[in-house]
Amino acid sequence: MSTNNAPEGSSSSSRTAPATRAAxxxxxxxxxxxxxxxxxxxxxxxxxxxxxxxxxxxxxxxxxxxxxxxxxxxxxxxxxxxxFIETHTHPYFYGVRLDASVDATTRPGESVGDLVERVREGIRCVPAGEWVVAHGYDDTLLAEGRHPTLADLDPVSADHPVVLHHVSGHICVVNSVALRAVGFADASADPPGGLIGRDEHGRPNGVLYEAAAFAVNGCVPPPDAESVQRRLRLAGEAFLAAGITCVHDAAIGGLGGTAELDHYRLAQDTGRLRTRIRGYLFHPRWSRLIPDRLTPNDFAGPDPDLLRVAGVKIVADGSIQGRTARLTGGYHPGCAEDGMLLLPPEQLTETVGALSELGWQVAVHGNGDGAIDAILDAFEGPAGVDNPLRHRIEHCQTVRDDQLDRIARHRILVSFFVKHVHYWGDRHRDLFLGPERAARISPLAGADARGIRFALHSDAPVTPPPPLEGIWCAASRRTSGGAVLGADQAVPAGRALRGYTSDAAYFSFDEDRLGRLRPGYxxxxxxxxxxxxxxxxxxxxxxxxxxxxxxxxxxxxxx
Missing domain, CATH: 2.30.40.10 (Urease, subunit C, domain 1)
Known part of the structure; x- marks a missing residue:
């Protein structure tokens, strides 16, 4: 037997196995x-x-x-x-974050000026006219407690379009050069499902929310093939280092149509990417699915174990951190803001129904309980009692007990963004939701008591991908400030582990191939x-x- 290629710490002994049944x-x-x-x-x-x-x-x-x-x-x-199986992440955009020349990640106590200075330093070697895109700023960690604006970014450069993406992925800030490139002017109306931030005079201030922020992505020149491959490799290496062997890409289509699928196939064929991929087509970029009567079979590839289009992703609301998640009780403390639905409820119901008729599994992003109401209304007809297509709710942050009852009744799947407890728990308690609702974000114990099958995820690049951190969050409910948030919603580490293994495999119909160490898997x-x-x-x-x-x-x- 050869042990020459055993890893450090492995045996290099001369054990000899019997020749019989040598398989x-x-x-x-x-x-x-x-x-x-x-x-x-x-x-x-x-x-x-x-x-x-x-x-x-x-x-x-x-x-x-x-x-x-x-x-x-x-x-x-x-x-x-x-x-480990990561059921909600964005591999390419995680790779972009790892590959970025400008890092907008906010350090606690950092000022807007500090952030802007890092952007200024980062673009010194960027040729004039090229877009500068950075990720990860968090307004709630900045000393001023506000978003940067174009007034902050304009002095950095009049030659580059500059975009800073919020850590949530639902907001961005642009300078005037980028704002003009997107086509937003003083008289521009808010796009459907989006919002253009404005100053006291009603002029755009550079802060763009939801659909308005997503519009920026369409203006940034597409990356060349080698850049895409490099970013997929970087993301794949990070996943493997965390023990992740299968990843659900929750928004395929951002690079345009089937391009991402082609890039994934090339990356896997060349060995740049060794994780398995389950792709969810981002519905706003795949509006032709319904009129063209496209089914999952139309996207079948040569090796479904490595790469498979598993379903369709829809976004029903925004993020709690951006105050765009739809809440029924408004934001804390006693704020009249209640967030926004990105699709009218009747349109969501119609879309889910049409996709279900074509055989698509549908995954809908819903952070606020108001959005979760709309999602459940849309799911209950196609799901029936057994939910044969395994429709799923993504994030499900502020789900109420009565909603958990509905989820259990229709056997709807939930992929919880449990890392919110650690990364934003203190701010959910103090700034966004108040103590009572914050203590119930990602209510894993409540879901488990009802027999709900759930998975856990990181939404990388929003938070780091390691599943062991997610299991720790589920078991400890420890915030970044050291508090315990909703101790009664914690679950044992062994239960949380299922959310990254056997139960996670069920989410993409892989329960007979992945998630267990069992003969034939x-x-x-x-x-x-x-x-x-x-x-x-x-x-x-x-x-x-x-x-x-x-x-x-x-x-x-x-x-």
């Missing part, structure tokens, strides 16, 4: 295997043949299955579990330094990912 070309042994298979939840070793799981069991039995030249990985007491495996379901839940996010295996091949190895 496995990879065996992981000597640790804890969390299979996520209810029939056999724990084991000590797992054997892999080709790209699938051959068997799980004790060390002796699995080593006995090894071929003479099999690779052996000694877990040395570490933990192997199914590769694809051999996607993450090796962790410790068992996330044992010990102190507060330490889960600090557990290291040592190795990530996709289809039986080591795709990431921590040095």
């Amino acid at each position: 496995a070309d990879l065996v992981l042994f000597g640790g804890t295997v969390l299979t996520q298979d209810p029939g056999r939840p724990r084991a000590a070793a797992v054997a892999v043949a080709g790209n699938t799981i051959l068997d799980v069991g004790d060390d002796a039995a699995m080593l006995a299955l090894a071929a003479p030249d099999a690779r052996l990985i000694d877990l040395g007491g570490r933990t192997a579990l199914p590769g 694809l051999a996607d495996i993450a090796v962790l330094a410790a068992d996330p379901t044992a010990g102190d839940p507060m330490s889960v996010r600090d557990i290291g990912v040592d190795t990530t295996i996709v289809g039986g091949q080591v795709a990431y190895q921590r040095s």
Whole structure:
């Protein structure tokens, strides 16, 4: 047996497996295997043949299955579990964030001036006339507690269109050069589903919300193919380092039509991207689906295990941080603002119905409880009792108990953005929702008590992707300020783990191929330094990912 290519910390012993039943070309042994298979939840070793799981069991039995030249990985007491499945993220835009020449990420206490100075420094080497796009500013962390405006950005450059994207992805700030390029002038009306921020004189101030912000993306020149491939590679490497082996892209179409699918295929063919992709077509960019009667079969590719168009994504409202999520009770404290619906409820219902008739699974973004009402009204007809197309609600931040009852009744799926508890929990409590509603964001315990099948996600680049951080958030409910927000909505780490493995696989009809370490399943495996379901839940996010295996091949190895 060959052990020359075992990772650091793995066995290089001269163990010799019996020649009989020599079928496995990879065996992981000597640790804890969390299979996520209810029939056999724990084991000590797992054997892999080709790209699938051959068997799980004790060390002796699995080593006995090894071929003479099999690779052996000694877990040395570490933990192997199914590769994590990230059910809502944006790989290309995460890659853009990783590849950006200008970083707009806001540090606590930083001023607007500090942010603007970083932009000024970043564009020194950008040729005149080229767009400068930066991501990640957060107005609630800035010392002034406000968005930058074109008055702040105009002095930076009169030669470059400049765009700063809000961390939520639902707002951006532009300078005057970019504002003119988008076509927004003093007399411009707000676009449907969007809002143009204005100064005290009624003139655009450079802050654009929802559809108005999305319009900017259509004006930025498309990236060249090599830039797209580089960004997909960067995102893929980060996913693998976090133990993620399958990613749901929640908005395919931003690069124009089928271009993203072509880029994904090329990246996978060339080895730049090794994670599996489940794509959700962004409905505003795919309006022809319904009139052209296109079905999922029209997007079938050569290897559905690697890349598959799984459904259609619709956005019903905005973000809580941008005060554009639709709330029934208004924003805190006693604010008349209640956010916005990006689609009239009747249009949402009509669209979901038409897509359902064509066989599409529909995933609808809904942060505010007002939007969730509209989503449930739209889903209940097509979902019936069993929800055969597995329609899903994305984020579902402020879902009420009566809405959880409706979700459970119709077996609707929910992908919770649980990391909001940590990254914005303090501000949800103090600025946006008030203590009572903030304590109930991402109510995992309430969903679990009702038997709702849920997944967890990071929405990268909005928050970092590591699932272990998401599991920690679900179990600890700890905010960035150190408070516990809604302790009664926490769930054990083992329950949260299902939201990144077996239950997550169900969201894209992959429950017979992914999410478990079970004979016949694809051999996607993450090796962790410790068992996330044992010990102190507060330490889960600090557990290291040592190795990530996709289809039986080591795709990431921590040095």
